[in-house]
Amino acid sequence: MEVLALGLKTLCDPLVFSMLLLGVTAGLVIGTIPGLNDNIAFAVFLPFSFSLRADMALALMVGVYCSTAIGGAIPAIMMRVPGTASSMLTLIDGNAMARKGQAGQALSIAVTSSVVGGIVSALVLLFFAPxxxxxxxxxxxxxxxxxGVLGLSSVVGLLSGNVLKGLVSGVLGLLVATIGFTLKTGQxxxxxxxxxxxxxxxxxxxxxGLFGVAALFELVEEILVGKRSEGGHEVIPGIGSTKLSGRLIRRLVPTWFRSxxxxxxxxxxxxxxxxxxxxxxxxxxARAYLRRRHQAPDDPRWGEGAPEGVAAPETANNAVVASSMVPLLSLGIPGNSVSALxxxxxxxxxxxxxxxxxxxxLDIAWMILTGFLVANILMGPLSYLMINTMIRMVFSLSKETMVAAIALLCLTGAYxxxxxxxxxxxxxMAGAVGYGMKKFNVPLAPAILGIVLGRKIEDSLMSSLAVSDGSWWIFLDPKSHPISLALLVASAAFLVGPVLSAWRRSITKHAPSSAN
Amino acid sequence: MKMLKCVVLAAAAAVVGAPVHAADYPSRNIDLVVPFNPGGAVDTTSRMAAETAKKFLNGIEIKIINKDGGGGVVGQTFAARAKPDGYTMLAITNSAVSSPLLKGAPFKITDFTAVGLYTIDPEVIAVPDTSPFKTITDFMAAAKQRKLNIVSSGAGTSHHMAGLAIELGAKVEFTYVFSRGFGEELQAMLGGHVDGALWPFGIAKQQAVGGGTRILAVASNESMPGFESVPTWEKSGLGVPAWQTFRGWAVPKGTPQEVVTFLSDLLKKITAEPDYRAKMDKAGFPVVYRNAEGFAKTIAEEDVLTRRIMNEKGLTLKK
Known part of the structure; x- marks a missing residue:
């Protein structure tokens, strides 16, 4: 408790606190810009950190790290372009809601979910880190x-539409992941x-490319088609209320908790x-929603504007932030590229x-720990402020201006x-591929999952086999690797589960008819 | 005729102009290409040097340009092809020697002129704190019994080469587990997922002081300050004399001699600055200065050594 007070005291220094505030605001802005993310922001900021006091520099970074994910959700919902990679899944249901005139609801869900996830994660960091x-x-x-295998099995949730097309997309991602040197040989x-x-x-x-540039191509197409046939382009009808009903909040609690x-x-x-x-x-x-929808068939289908489809990824992407500092602060192990910075x-x-x-x-360490909690609390009101200004901006832009703005941001961001x-x-190139995939209704999300996990799975597989001298049993060894065994069993259950339940449903459906 | 006169005059001006240009050096900011992502050892030490350089350059700055990719190859190639005017330097390390030999990078180490070196980091063998190996003798005795699992950064790096050198020197064999970043290596060590690691001293020191890992032997000529009880590789019978990671500056071949001397002297002043030394020491990097000539020798020796190990281990250049 004493250290907690020390952390808060360091944080309450007006200069340090204003850096945290500045960080949260900057993070929100950076997040909304496709191509800019916390990683790039830190890399740009690093040279300036020489001239800042340690506590100030780190408070700023904590602020940015916490809030970029929320920023990313805004263009994801409004324009179907994720501001950061973390809002890649948010855009599916989020943008669907926006097109139904519920943009305000979607944005509100994104903000509240992020704050909930962020606070839970900050508490975890604060109290259970060691x-x-x-x-x-x-x-x-x-x-x-x-x-990695468990992560890959989550592809099931992404296959809500055409299963074959989803799998093709996933395999495509895994293939892209094979490009580059192999860890084992360095070749x-x-x-x-x-x-x-x-x-x-x-x-x-x-x-x-896959998101930003592809969206750009779509916009250009809309403009060209619109010019020819006068109108006919899809616009977001209105924002709608940003106030969430008590019923919706109660409904989202399990999703928040789980995520x-x-x-x-x-x-x-x-x-x-x-x-x-x-x-x-x-x-x-997605699994929980499908179960639920059996009772409420009037709800939108998964992927077509389900509030949970916004809440789950947005809660999770902020819940990762503070908890990823656990290995970094207690052991010095950076879990991702941001914590390496x-x-x-x-x-x-x-x-x-x-x-x-x-x-x-001690003061700096606890300032960082408490900083995560405070930053997550500040994030809520600041995001609402941001959303109100952002929305006005996006609505006032003509399509032509938007094309120019997205093009500029995407290309400079890539560079x-x-x-x-x-x-x-x-x-x-990726933009052209992404555009093509959208034209053929091939979902993007499984491909990204494949790209992200393909290399992780390959690396860890090769290293495991090196350590085990080539024995595959190492993954199922209950004595020395119980976690691996449990995770693999869980992934098997995730993969087989839906098949089994579908089979059971078909049996119960057939049973009465065969009795007749 | 008038035309010809003009051409002659212009040519004369250009000839006279060149040395004048070198005398004016530096008249604008100097790019220091770091061929890795921000945040690594090369990047951090380069930034510290650039910050200290402000004291000596009257308003001119050394700008860090991160050009990562290809395990350093992208940035190294960029620097090798840059205009040799002294406004593009490379933050050079051992990988500039091994990349052309092992990865088929499209440049030669001789495409660079050495400027100076600011840190030499001897290689160490480290083990997890929970390891049964208390001394290097225990470790090597076990290595003769079975293939120990050694974590190191990627295949063909100087750390991997150090392991191969021990294999040759002490007649043992290791299983290598490579990583894509230091975080993975530290995780494997602290969690006891491997038997040991080949690390530069600077990094290993921090981990040893913080607890969690133990240094068994260091590849320097003498024992390191603060770790007097840790024997050298030579004394431990590994059959490998000094083995080190170097970090310094280089410029593209053809850069005027005056410019090289200027930069070399600048680096000397930076490494003598107490504030810089304190920061480097705190971060775990032993500050050592070598001028252009001394550094060129270090690089040449590394080239010979790498070729020898490749030859003896049967590694060939892959295209």
Whole structure:
């Protein structure tokens, strides 16, 4: 408790607090811009952190880290372009709601869900960090492989439409993930003699292309078609109320609870990454929704404007944030690229994350811990402010201006990630592919899941087999790798479950008819 | 005729102009290409140096340009092809030597002129705190019994090469588990998922002081300050003398000698600055300065050593 007070005291320094506030605001703005994310923001900010006091620099980073995900949801809902990768699934139901005139509701759900997820995660970080860090250490290569398989099994939730097309998309993603050097040999694979591909297809540029540039092509098409036939383009009818009814809030509580848990748990495992948490939470929400819809057939179908489809990924993407700091702060292990930049910022200030931070810089360590909680609380009202201004802006833009703005943001964003012109080509290519996929109704989400998890699964599989001297039983060893066994059993259940229940339904449907 | 005169005059001006240009150096900001993502050891140490350089450059700055990709190859190639005018430098490390040899990078190490070196980080063998190996003798005795699992950054890096050198020197064999980032290595070590790690001293020191890992032997000529009880590789019978990660500056071949000397002297001043030394020390990087000539020798030796190990281990250049 004393340390808690120390953390709050450090945070209450007016300069530090205003940096946190600035960070949250900046994060919201950065998040709304497709192509900019917390990673790029930190990289840009890093040189300036020399001239700032350590507590101020870190407060700013905490603020940005917390709020970018909410920012990302705004263009996802309004324009079907995710501002950050974390809002990739939000756009499915979110944009569907917006097109039905419920944009306000969708945005409100996104904000409240993010705040709930963020606060739960911040509390987890604040009170259980040392305990959970010990647990996080149990995740070796074998466990990471099993976790990857579990993540991949969440593809089921994404197959709400055409199952075959979803699977094709997933496999496509896995194939793209094979591009780049293999960890085992260090040799380039499928790089076509292009040095830019040695580390794989640049991910940020790829996402910008698949979503941003593809949306750009669609807008251009709408303009061209609209010019020919005068009108006929789809516009968001209105924003509608941003006030959530008590009934809706009560209805979302289980989703919030489940997704916060999933996000926090996956966030703690180093290397799992936020996208996996979002996918798993979305998948679980989809399953629950399908069960629920049996009782309420009037509700929109999953993927066509279900509030849970916004709540689940938005809760999870903020629940990952603070919990991903657990291994970083207690052990010095960066779980993702953003927390690696936290290490850089600390190093510049002459600090080392991990146990040393808590002995040498107790005030800074606890300022960061409490900062996450405070930032998440500040985030709510600031987001509403942001939404009101953003919406007015988006509505006042003509389609032509929007095309120019998106084009500029996407291409500079792609370039900014690595300062490489090659990335612009990747974005344009991916844009064409994304546009084509949309034309043929092939969902994008399974492909991204494949790209994200393909390499993780391959790496951890190769490393596990190296450690086990080639024995596959290592994954099912109940004594030395119980976590792996449990995760693999769970993934098997996730995959087989829907098939079994469908089979049972068909039996019960057939049973009375055969009795007659 | 008048035309010809003009051409001659212009040519003369250009000839005279070139050395004048070098004397004016630097007249604008200097780009320091870091061929990795922000946040790593090369990036952090480069930023510290750039910050300190402000004291000596009267308003001119060293700008860090992160050009990552290809395990350093993209940025290294970019720097090798840059105009040799002293306004593009490469933050150079061992990988600039191994990339052309192992990854078929489209440049040669001789495409660079060494400017100076600011840190030498000897390689260490570290084990988890929970490991049964208390000394390097325990470790090597076990290595003779079975293949130990060693975590290191990617295949073909100087850390992997260090392991291969031990294999040759001490007649053992290791199983290597590679990583895509230091976080993965630390996780494997702290969780006891591997037997040991090959790390640079700077990183290993932080982990050893913080608890969780133990350094068994260090590949320097003498024992390291603060770790006097840790024996050197040579003394431990690994059959490998000093093995180190170096970090320094290089410019494209053909950069005027005056410019190289200017930058080399600048680096000397930076490394002598107490504030810089304190920050580097805190972050775990031993500050060592070598001028252009000394650094060129270090790089040449690394090239010979890498080729020898590749040769003896049967590794070939892959296209």
């Amino acid at each position: 305990l959970l860090a010990k647990f996080a250490l149990k995740f070796g290569y074998v466990e990471n492989f099993a976790l 380039p694979r499928f790089v076509f003699d292009n040095m830019n591909l040695i580390e794989g297809v640049p991910f940020v540029a790829l996402l910008i 916060s848990f999933i996000g926090s748990a996956i966030g703690i495992a180093p290397g799992a990454g936020s996208l996996m948490a979002i996918y798993v939470a979305y998948d679980q929400a 936290f290490i850089a910022a600390l190093a510049i200030q002459g600090m080392v994350p991990g146990p040393l931070l808590f002995t040498e810089h 900014a990630d690595g300062n490489n012109v090659f990335n612009i080509w990747v974005a344009l």
